[in-house]
Amino acid sequence: MVDPSALLTALDRSAYRMTEPRRAVAQLIADRHGHFSAADLVGDARSRRMGIGRATIFRTLDVLAELELVERIDLPSGEHAYVVCEPVHHHHVVCSACGRSDDIDDAGLRAVVRDVARRTGYRIDDHRLELFGMCPSCQSLEVPA
Amino acid sequence: MVDPSALLTALDRSAYRMTEPRRAVAQLIADRHGHFSAADLVGDARSRRMGIGRATIFRTLDVLAELELVERIDLPSGEHAYVVCEPVHHHHVVCSACGRSDDIDDAGLRAVVRDVARRTGYRIDDHRLELFGMCPSCQSLEVPA
DNA sequence: GGCTTGATTGAGACTGAGTATCGACAACGC
DNA sequence: GCGTTGTCGATACTCAGTCTCAATCAAGCC
Numbered sequence: 001m002v003d004p005s006a007l008l009t010a011l012d013r014s015a016y017r018m019t020e021p022r023r024a025v026a027q028l029i030a031d032r033h034g035h036f037s038a039a040d041l042v043g044d045a046r047s048r049r050m051g052i053g054r055a056t057i058f059r060t061l062d063v064l065a066e067l068e069l070v071e072r073i074d075l076p077s078g079e080h081a082y083v084v085c086e087p088v089h090h091h092h093v094v095c096s097a098c099g100r101s102d103d104i105d106d107a108g109l110r111a112v113v114r115d116v117a118r119r120t121g122y123r124i125d126d127h128r129l130e131l132f133g134m135c136p137s138c139q140s141l142e143v144p145a
Numbered sequence: 146m147v148d149p150s151a152l153l154t155a156l157d158r159s160a161y162r163m164t165e166p167r168r169a170v171a172q173l174i175a176d177r178h179g180h181f182s183a184a185d186l187v188g189d190a191r192s193r194r195m196g197i198g199r200a201t202i203f204r205t206l207d208v209l210a211e212l213e214l215v216e217r218i219d220l221p222s223g224e225h226a227y228v229v230c231e232p233v234h235h236h237h238v239v240c241s242a243c244g245r246s247d248d249i250d251d252a253g254l255r256a257v258v259r260d261v262a263r264r265t266g267y268r269i270d271d272h273r274l275e276l277f278g279m280c281p282s283c284q285s286l287e288v289p290a
Numbered sequence: 291g292g293c294t295t296g297a298t299t300g301a302g303a304c305t306g307a308g309t310a311t312c313g314a315c316a317a318c319g320c
Numbered sequence: 321g322c323g324t325t326g327t328c329g330a331t332a333c334t335c336a337g338t339c340t341c342a343a344t345c346a347a348g349c350c
Contacts, residue, residue, distance in 0.1 A: 053300040074219045093267045108257035121281035122238045128275045136266035198329040
């Protein structure tokens with residue numbers, strides 16, 4: 001449940017064209033809670049009878065990922081999913097119960113990366129950190145043991 | 146290029162049966178350098194005319210992953226791959242050039258995870274860290290700019 | 291407002307990874 | 321050796337994601 005206008009203005013500013021299907025996909029994403037897969041959006045579009053092609057949804061996700069407005073993550077199950085996020089380098093904590101995801105910054109990790117580089121001799125160009133757990137609201141809903 | 150006997154003894158000690166196809170898959174994995182995909186092994190098995198079914202390779206990889214003898218990783222491209230590793234919790238640095246992968250321990254990361262938990266209120270149950278870069282030997286082969 | 295041009299679209303064929311099913315077979319404990 | 325039961329290969333299947341192509345449309349230009 002995000003404001004779709006952030007996606008739309010960013011799209012407008014980019015070299016990509018602002019089209020009806022893209023607006024629609026932005027809306028679908030904005031209406032979603034937490035992470036979602038391309039298949040989720042395809043299902044949403046179909047159930048709302050929006051007449052958007054499957055290929056268009058994949059293409060639009062590529063565009064949004066290119067613009068760093070959404071990021072592709074890998075769930076522990078191995079499935080691919082997307083989360084809406086700010087266009088700066090960061091990582092995600094994902095709630096395994098409700099799918100909500102929050103951004104976290106790179107701060108502490110930078111030291112870890114430097115340390116690994118020193119110890120292994122690798123030159124580290126890229127990294128990916130994903131944290132999975134339970135968000136505060138899902139914790140409070142948990143049945144006490 | 147690993148010694149396959151580590152895989153075999155671990156398999157032998159487990160509740161799983163030691164079968165000819167599993168021995169063969171262990172050998173294929175041992176003959177590999179760096180990370181590999183299920184499709185790589187299928188290709189290897191075919192080119193050596195080993196008569197091992199595709200499904201068997203997937204199943205054997207599942208078994209080995211279950212025993213934590215191999216780990217499934219996600220390459221930056223989004224493809225799935227496997228690396229041989231020690232059966233304790235740890236992470237990987239993967240060389241983008243040659244595919245070699247080294248294990249790194251959890252040490253510095255634990256503090257990062259704790260810190261994120263404190264700041265976000267999430268209870269962190271699981272995490273995944275993957276580092277990509279260039280290993281020392283590939284660096285030394287690089288054409289000087 | 292119309293025109294032009296090239297990006298974008300939906301439909302549907304296609305590819306390739308991974309899974310499910312099933313009858314045959316083989317590992318292992320007795 | 322024998323029976324149980326896990327595992328096998330073949331094959332059909334599902335599902336994510338890509339490719340192709342003719343039709344359409346956004347956006348800049350006049």
